[in-house]
Amino acid sequence: MAISGVLRPGYVQVRVLDMKAALEHYRDRIGLDVVMTGDDGRVYLKAYDEFDHHSLILREADEPGMDFMSFKVMNEGMLDELHEKLLDGGVAVEEISAGGMPSVGRRLSFIAPTGHRFELFASIGLHPTGPMVNNPELWHAEPRGMRALRFDHCLLYGDDIDGAKALFMDLLGFAVTEQVVTPDGTVIATFLSCGMKAHDLALVRHDSKGKLHHVSFYLESWHDVGHAADIMSRYNMSVDIGPTRHGITRGQTIYFFDPSGNRNEVFAGGYTFYPDHPVRTWSTDEVGKAIFYYERALNDRFMTVVT
C-alpha cells in the first residue's frame, strides 16, 4: 500500500540574521534555487529535485531558529480527516485559508507539546524547475554547490518529546524507527517516519521548548558528502562535525552551521523503513556510537548548541 496520509516534510521556515549571507549559504553553497522573494522580504527556495514550489523559507529576524515546519498530506480530504483527528485528540488547530502563503492552499497549524509550530497542507503549486516528467533528463541545468536533492527532515529539541511523539504517532500516523533510551526507560531521542525514510522528524529531550537542532538536506551519495566537505573548507564555513556516519539511521553526514548559527546537515544513505519493522533502540551508554558512529563519542556541541 502506498503512503496515503502524511506524505513527507513540506517546507521549513528558518530565521536568519542577515539575508544576504543566508542566500550565499543556502543558494550558492548548498545549491538550492530561489523561487521567489515575498513583499515582506521572505525568500522562498527549493532543491533541484523537488516538484513543489518551495521547501525552505528564510525570514530575516533578530534571532535565529525555526518558525515552523510543515508536512504535506495526500489530498484535501485527508487534510480534513487529520484535522478532525487532531481536534479529537485535544490539539488546538488553527486553519489558515489559502493565499496566506505563496502557492500553498489552506493550512492547518498547531503547536506540539515540545513548543514547536507545525503545519499540514495538501495543496501546493508545482514549480517549473522541478524534475522533468517527459523523457526526463536528470535536471534542467547541472546542480550547484553541494547539489542538495531535497529538504529531508528536522531534528528539534524540546521538553515534552513524549507528548509530541504521541501526537505524531497516534493522530498523524507516524512510526518510531529508532530511539535512545536511558536505563530507567526514559526516551531521550526519538526518530519518527511518516513513510519509508529512516526519519522525517527527530526529537531530542531538552530543558527549553521550541529549539532547532538542525535542518537536513539530502545528497545523492557518500561521494557528494565529500564534495560538500570540500566546499565547506574552500569557503571557510563553520563545520560542527564530519564527514562521518550516524549509527542511528546509518546516514553519512556532515553537520555545519549557516551564517546565523542554525545547524544544517547534508547527508546521504540511511535505511529503508517498512511499517512492520521493529523499533531499533540504543542505550545511553552507547549514545556516542548512536549519534557519531566513527567517533563513538558525542561532541560537546551536540547537546548544547541549538537555535
Place this chain on the structure above:
Amino acid sequence: MVEPHTIEMEDCGTQFRCPEGEGVLQAMERQGRRAIPVGCRNGGCGLCLVKITEGQFRAGPMSRRHVPAEHSEQGFALACRVYPQSDLRLRLATVSDRQSLQTECPSGQKGR
C-alpha cells in the same frame, strides 16, 4: 597592513593575536587556543558570550536572544562576532551575566 591586535582573556591569562577582519573566536580557534567555548561560530547559539572590559571593537550580527541590543553597550558580545579595532581584554560571561541577558526575543514570535 595593520598589525593584528592582542586579545587577552582575564579568566586564564591566555593571549592570542587577532587581525581586524577576523572574529576573536575564529582567531583563537585557528591558533589552537581554547579559552572560549566554541559553538556555532556564527552569532546564533550564544555559547561564546563574553564581556569586553577594555578596548574597541566592531560587532557583527548576533542573536538578540543572547545579546539584547541594550546590553551590547555594556560590552557583552558573542566572541565569534567581535572584530577588534584595538587590543582587547575580555572575560567569559558568568551564569548570572547570562541570566540577566536572557530575553524572549519579540521578533521570534512573529514568524507565521
